[in-house]
Amino acid sequence: MNLSTNLLLIIPAFLVAIGVLVTVHEFGHFWVARxxxxxxxxxxxxxxxxLWRRVSKDAxxxxxxxxxxxxxxYVKMLDERECEEGCxxxxxxxxxxxxxxxxWKRAAIVVAGPVANFLLAMVIYALVFMIGQNAMRPYVDVTQDSPAALAGLQSGDQVTAINGVETTSWEDMxxxxxEEYLKSPQLAINVTTQDGVSQQRTLDLQSVAMFDDEAGALDKIGLKSWLPPYDVVVETVVPNSPAAGAGLQAQDKVLSIDALKPTGAxxxxxxxxxxxxxxxxxxxxxAGAMQSxxxxxxxxxxQSVATIGAALxxxxxxxxxxxxxxxxxxxxDSLWRGAAKTWQMSALTLKLMGRMLTGEVSLKNVSGPVTIAQFAxxxxxxxxxxxxxxxxxxSVSLGVLNLLPVPMLDGGHLLYYLVEWVKGSPVSAETEAVGFRLGMVIIGGLMVLALYNDFTRLLN
Structure with missing residues (x-):
């Protein structure tokens, strides 16, 4: 797709995503408050x-x-503290x-927004499991001299379990x-080889900086998805492309590329x-004749990558x-798996945020609206x-982020309520004002960082 076609898809996909997620979050506050x-x-x-406004017909x-x-x-509620002067x-x-x-009522209203996001994620995951999604079995292609290769993993091995937890798909793995790396850098990997033999390997990632940049964790380990070798055959050639100009034709079987035999697309x-x-x-x-x-x-x-204009x-x-x-x-089963997936993603997001504070996870991994729109x-x-x-x-990320104990976020209000519960009285207006300014600085700094990372990715 060209840039204009991408934008025609990116913009509505992003707006729908933001609209759904924000509506669900705010509806959580709204419903519980009512x-x-x-x-x-x-x-x-x-x-x-x-842009649009409607007033309900009830009292x-x-x-x-x-x-x-x-x-x-936002949901604006009746509140004496927010009453304008003279009212x-x-x-x-x-x-x-x-x-x-x-x-407890104020806390319930505040926490209802993030909870609504978690419930939405559970329902969506359950729906995806019910609809069914194309998945790959966890066969691995191993990069030479990588941690995976040093552990004895070989291309074509199927990973069946990690630290005793069964894997059924590439995404699971x-x-x-x-998840297991965050618990311990030494992992027990159970595999089935291409010969059908079950074996266990010890993958030592102690010296691997998994999250010090934006490179994927699997790339650091040296793992890619694997397909058995098959012939590379040209399906179509784009007119006026380098391939067309060079004389490449549909149905050509590629035997070698610079004397190297390709094992797949x-x-x-x-x-x-x-x-x-x-x-x-x-x-x-x-058609049986060799061509160079x-x-x-x-x-x-x-485009951002080199191509020759041929589809395989x-x-x-x-x-x-x-x-x-x-x-x-x-x-x-889908509902159970949806709940388990939501819990897994929530815990993983929180752990990675924690590692970001210690410097183990690079701040380059923080993404803003531009990156989110691209993924949409x-x-x-x-x-x-x-x-x-x-x-x-x-939705999970939004729920976790809003529960962080940062003033201005739902978690910041919950922190105030915890203090109120301990001391027996609400925090002072002065404390809330200082917290508000601190929250503005933190949120503003995160937004600047996220946008900087977004535009750096675009420029690169």
Missing amino acids: KLGVKVLRFSIGFGKP DKVEYVVAALPFGG EVAAHEVHRAFNRQKL RMLLV RGFVEYIRAHPDQPVVLTVDR ISVTPQISAG APPPPDLRDKVYFTESYGLV GVSAAYGLTYYLGFLAVV
Whole structure:
């Protein structure tokens, strides 16, 4: 896809994601507040100038608003502390003011937003498990001289368990590797070799800085997904591309690239990407006759990697059946797995945030709206289940982030309530004001860092 096509997908995918996540979060606050008898004045999705406004017909006259800036939202409740100068809460409604509620009610209203995000993630994950998603079995391709190779893992091994926990898919294995690494850098890896022999390997990651930059954890370990070797066959050639100009044709079987035999499409593509503006020689079999073709990979406008303009045929069906499968479950099992996946993602997010404070996880991993928008577009391009999975991940992140004990966030209010519970009285207005300013500095700093990382990625 070119840049304009990408934007046509990225922008709506991002806006839908933000709209759903913010609405669910704020609805959590709204629903619990109403159930506990607190009067809600306004439910707003977004900030700034209202684009759409509606007032409910009930006695409370709740104002529902969709505003111009979509990055957040709020629920405004009746509160004597927020009453503008000269105004006064009517005597018959004082009991419905937020500040007059018991401590547990205020805490319940505040925590309801993040809880709503966790519940949304659980439902989404369960839905994905019920619909079914294409998955890869955890066969590994091992990079030479990597920690995985030193542990004795070999290309074609299927990882069956990590530290005794069973793995069924590549995604399971990827998540479990990170999760278990955070517990201990020495991992017991159970594999089944290509000969069908079950073995155990010890993967020592003590000297591996897993999160000191943006490189993926599996790249640091030396693991990629594996496919059995198969013939690389050209399926189509893009007109006016380097491949077309060099004379490459559909149905050509690539026997070698610069005298190296490709074992599959991925190796061929990686070699092409590694040689921008450098001629490479392809030896192809065309209807039984050998041909030698020189083609120069180029980085086209709107692209970030070198290509030659040729699409390759997919792996043969029998090979795909061995490696790929549809992961789907029944209702009860899906709900259980959805809850377990949400818990796993929440705990992992929190642990990585903690390691970020100690410096083990690089601040380069902090992402902002630009990166999130890109992921929204990419996941939407892959299909519904991938987009739903993206929504679940961001929903978990939003829930965890809002529970951090930072003033301005829900977790900051919960921290105030904890202090109030211990000392028997609310924190002073002066303390709240100082906390507000501190929260502004922390949130503002994170936003600047996230945007800096976003634009650095774009420039690179």
